[in-house]
Amino acid sequence: MIFFAGSLLISNLALQMGAVKGKLEKRLKNRSGVSWEIGSLSWTPWTGVQVRKVVVEGPAAGGSSTVRPLCRAELDVQLHWGSLLRGAVDLREVRVRSGQIAIPMELLFLLSDEGNQARAMESKPSLVPVPVPRVERQEGEPKTANKKQKPRPSLDHKKASPAAASSFRVIIDQCDMEVYSNEADGNPTLKLRNLSGELPLGGKNSSGLIRCEGLSIGSQFFKMNWVSSVEWQHPSLNLPPAEFVWNGVTIRSEGVLQMLGTPRFAVRIDIPAGELPSNEIALPSGVGVKLRAKRLSLRGALSGRLTLLSSWRGDLAVDALGVSLGRDKTKQGVLFNEGRMMAVVRGGRFNVLDARLQSERLSLLGNGVLLPNGQLGAVMRVVADQEYAATLTRFAIGALWTGGWTRSWLMPMETPDRYYRDIVLEGTVNQAKVNVGRKGERMNVEQAWSRMLAFLRKEALEPEKRMTARPAEQMFSQ
Numbered sequence: 001m002i003f004f005a006g007s008l009l010i011s012n013l014a015l016q017m018g019a020v021k022g023k024l025e026k027r028l029k030n031r032s033g034v035s036w037e038i039g040s041l042s043w044t045p046w047t048g049v050q051v052r053k054v055v056v057e058g059p060a061a062g063g064s065s066t067v068r069p070l071c072r073a074e075l076d077v078q079l080h081w082g083s084l085l086r087g088a089v090d091l092r093e094v095r096v097r098s099g100q101i102a103i104p105m106e107l108l109f110l111l112s113d114e115g116n117q118a119r120a121m122e123s124k125p126s127l128v129p130v131p132v133p134r135v136e137r138q139e140g141e142p143k144t145a146n147k148k149q150k151p152r153p154s155l156d157h158k159k160a161s162p163a164a165a166s167s168f169r170v171i172i173d174q175c176d177m178e179v180y181s182n183e184a185d186g187n188p189t190l191k192l193r194n195l196s197g198e199l200p201l202g203g204k205n206s207s208g209l210i211r212c213e214g215l216s217i218g219s220q221f222f223k224m225n226w227v228s229s230v231e232w233q234h235p236s237l238n239l240p241p242a243e244f245v246w247n248g249v250t251i252r253s254e255g256v257l258q259m260l261g262t263p264r265f266a267v268r269i270d271i272p273a274g275e276l277p278s279n280e281i282a283l284p285s286g287v288g289v290k291l292r293a294k295r296l297s298l299r300g301a302l303s304g305r306l307t308l309l310s311s312w313r314g315d316l317a318v319d320a321l322g323v324s325l326g327r328d329k330t331k332q333g334v335l336f337n338e339g340r341m342m343a344v345v346r347g348g349r350f351n352v353l354d355a356r357l358q359s360e361r362l363s364l365l366g367n368g369v370l371l372p373n374g375q376l377g378a379v380m381r382v383v384a385d386q387e388y389a390a391t392l393t394r395f396a397i398g399a400l401w402t403g404g405w406t407r408s409w410l411m412p413m414e415t416p417d418r419y420y421r422d423i424v425l426e427g428t429v430n431q432a433k434v435n436v437g438r439k440g441e442r443m444n445v446e447q448a449w450s451r452m453l454a455f456l457r458k459e460a461l462e463p464e465k466r467m468t469a470r471p472a473e474q475m476f477s478q
Helices: 004-014 018-032 103-107 114-122 386-398 445-461 473-476
Strands: 036-037 040-044 046-058 069-079 093-104 170-179 186-200 206-217 219-235 236-246 249-258 264-275 290-294 294-303 313-327 334-346 349-358 362-370 375-385 418-428 433-434
Touching: 004 018, 004 040, 040 362, 103 206, 170 206, 186 236, 313 349, 334 362, 334 445, 375 386, 386 418, 386 445, 433 445
Parallel strands: 093 170
Antiparallel strands: 036 046, 040 046, 046 069, 069 093, 170 186, 186 206, 206 219, 219 236, 236 249, 249 264, 264 294, 290 313, 294 313, 313 334, 334 349, 349 362, 362 375, 375 418, 418 433
């Protein structure tokens, strides 16, 4: 017993030596291609190996002078001790505690092949002043919504060998994962909060669980409390078909991650067409805008090689009827007969091919593109009749977008009694500017948005002395 205790003490002292940690860090770097730093190492036969203050750093990307860690975490590693007798290290379980994972979009961009990378890095989002023509759906379209879009990748490989006898499981314990851009001062673009789960990734067929508290896009947080089961069926980790309700909307999801050879993945999400129970689509608090729709449907799919961004292929289609946009705490809004969006992912780019809200008197038509390095570009054409044009001009002046009085914020079209303005958005996800000035001067998007909300709040507080209001003005006067 004394000998065992002494051996355990000596071995743990040896693990704390810089030479031992340095050797392990070097081996991890050689295998992963990124730098590892380990604060401390210890072990016991009962608890396994404890790896503390782990910091993983990737290469500088996007011209950034500072390197932000890819991961900070505490690791608990369980081994199949019998494998040590064979001179091998066979992992049984890895537990990630309080992990902070941050992935720069510039690093994701480097996952694409060199030819595409060089061309895309030199190019900037290309914009056209008029959105692409509307594509009328024909019988049997779109293909993105039919049964051929299965979430499982179609792979031509030999029959998989039987699953290894030893099991392997990754346990995620309250971790955050975010994607950001160095060109936007490292501000998070997309963040999964409080991600937890048990993921079986080896051995006999088994099941696990994954959950997430919510999703942040920019500064806005969407609370979801999403929970789903996962199934390991060698050589794939499957997210079986699941259905859950979020804010009265039924969402169906399905996915698969194949671990054999080069990891490949596929996911699908659907919101079946139907009447919305509450007739309202919840947006994060602080947005200041309320969105309503009588009917809504969504179809989305994404697949490709996990580590090759240029191979990712995705399609998204959203359709809505009876759409209303209005200010929070009011029942009034601007009504649109229909809304739709069609987008694709190709070659590492996210392209919005067509996005529109249409009515007889006011229409918003747009398209745009988002590059993997965080750059974006978009254009929205506003088409309005004479009354709406006057209301929008009053609104732009009141929100201090124009920097002073202007006769009209829009320009006349060749069509009688129709006016338009092309609103161009350029920059990065967290540092975008929009040309809302009187003569097209650009303004930071956050500043333009905050000024708009301030104007709406001011309008709500002022007593209304007009006995009648034009329909377009009711959105701003309630």
